[in-house]
Amino acid sequence: MNKPLGVTVIRHIVDSQRLHPEATGDLSGLLNELIVAGKTISAEVNMAGLADILGMSGKTNIQGEKVQKLDEFANNTIKKRMARCGYLCVMTSEEEDDIIPVEDGYEGKYTLAFDPLDGSTNIDVNVNIGTIFSVHRRRTKWGQGGWEDMLQRGRDQVAAGYILYGSSTMLVFTTGEGVQGFTLDPSVGEFYLSHPDIRTPERSKYLSVNEGNSHYWPENVRRYIDALKEKDKEKGRPYSCRYIGSLVADFHRNLIAGGIFIYPRDNRDPEKPYGKLRLLYEAAPLAMLIEQAGGRAITDDGINILDITPDSLHQRVPLIIGSKLDVDEAEGYLG
Known part of the structure; x- marks a missing residue:
């Protein structure tokens, strides 16, 4: 599929979905909800130094790590956004010791695992940080998801990616058909295709x-x-x-x-x-x-x-x- 530079991420997702007549649109909707959460986190990261949310929150997560205030904000933003999106049956986060249920009546057919703010120990020194996510199809048939749905091998992911917050905000993701990179234009709040069909060099130095x-x-x-x-x-x-x-x-x-x-x-x-x-x-x-x-x-x-x-x-x-x-x-x- 031809991928012209400057196409919005939503258009890219919709165009990709059209290549699969059997698609229900649920995965597209899920990715769109994650993108909105990422925009919210990006705005907060960019204002962090002015909004007094740098530094520690005083809490410790399941990993035994001190929770940064932005960690907590990012985790809550994704949880609240995704809990009633209608596309998920269960979630897990680096910041939570157990699986995260979705709201009753909003159960869907996918699972979401995420690190809400990777690299957060570098927040105070303005180093790039990011949100990493992984999506699987559920294994159970209906209702709230459980451990069986979450504990799946990476080979069975249907989507994976990250949102990188830095001098610019980038979304990089795959649904198993190559890797696409999008850059956020903060003036209009849209991610635009900037790195189509990313291929990493075969050898480096x-x-x-x-x-x-x-x-x-x-x-x-x-x-x-x-x-x-x-x-x-x-x-x-x-x-x-x-x-x-x-x-x-x-x-x-x-x-x-x-x-x-x-x-x-x-x-x-x-x-x-x-x-x-x-x-x-x-x-x-x-x-x-x-x-x-x-x-x-x-x-x-x-x-x-x-x-x-x-x-x-x-x-x-x-x-x-x-x-x-x-x-x-x-x-x-x-x-």
């Missing part, structure tokens, strides 16, 4: 990793990182390090420019032996995006992220994600 944690990593991961730092003109080494510390921002940069992001397991915290990234609403949706863009996503023992069936809402996984040939090479070091 960029590494995104927090090397300050290397002492705690598995030996094979350390060997791979060391290899990337060696001088090798034929292989384009040494690689340059580009690490922001906000997953969605690091991923977005590498998606567009090429690169490999690594967050391996470590032995620093016995309660988090598989690192800090969550499968359902961080690793899986980004893995769907990167595969649709021509890249790969695996764990640090070589398992495809999209093939993992979660056993809990907040399951953590090691993550190696990015340009295909870089991930292929990393996999060769994993044994």
Whole structure:
């Protein structure tokens, strides 16, 4: 399908739906509701320094992390918007310890997992942050959804994406037919197609990793990182390090420019032996995006992220994600 620059995201979604005569429009409606929530969050992020909602709220989420005020705002915005949209049967959020029911009478056929504000520890220093989302079809037939509906592997996602808040606000998403990027024009409140059919470079020269944690990593991961730092003109080494510390921002940069992001397991915290990234609403949706863009996503023992069936809402996984040939090479070091 021809995708002219400047088409609105709603028109793009409607045009895509027309290619599927069997479509009911529910997924299109769901995405539209998420987009409205994203616009609301974007406006609040842009005013955060003036509205006294920077910093901590004084609460701690299920991950044991201090909740930022904007985290709380973003979480509540998405919950309230989506609870009665009529397209969902159940939700889960990074900020909630249990599944989130929708309002009675508004049950639909999809599930939503989301990180309302990834990278929120960087809010106070004006680093890019974002909302990550994942959509599945429900497994149960009707009524309120439950754990069975939420705990599905990434391979079965019907949509995934993120909204990146920064110098401009971008929506990047896929419904399994390539990756499209839209930029918000705040003067009219519309997302316009700015990055059609995104393809990530097959190989890069960029590494995104927090090397300050290397002492705690598995030996094979350390060997791979060391290899990337060696001088090798034929292989384009040494690689340059580009690490922001906000997953969605690091991923977005590498998606567009090429690169490999690594967050391996470590032995620093016995309660988090598989690192800090969550499968359902961080690793899986980004893995769907990167595969649709021509890249790969695996764990640090070589398992495809999209093939993992979660056993809990907040399951953590090691993550190696990015340009295909870089991930292929990393996999060769994993044994």
